[in-house]
Amino acid sequence: MPTIHVTHALTRPPPEVGDRLLHLTEDQWFDRKSVRISAQKLVDAEISFANAEGGTLVVGLSGAAVEGTDGHANTGMR
Numbered sequence: 001m002p003t004i005h006v007t008h009a010l011t012r013p014p015p016e017v018g019d020r021l022l023h024l025t026e027d028q029w030f031d032r033k034s035v036r037i038s039a040q041k042l043v044d045a046e047i048s049f050a051n052a053e054g055g056t057l058v059v060g061l062s063g064a065a066v067e068g069t070d071g072h073a074n075t076g077m078r
Helices: 004-010 014-022 039-051
Strands: 030-033 056-059
Touching: 004 014, 030 039, 039 056
Parallel strands: 030 056
Antiparallel strands: none
């Protein structure tokens, strides 16, 4: 179940979405991960949401930066 703040951030124009998501507090319904996350850790995060009430998991945000995913097309996840 996404919070209203996550939903609002995701409806912004594309250039604003990453910055908006970076400023949200992670909680039981929202989590962000680096594009360099291992497949196992990504699966663990997905399973956590699946076993709870759902949520929004964003890949490509780390620290205070939008990493994006275009440069990481082959990160070992197959």
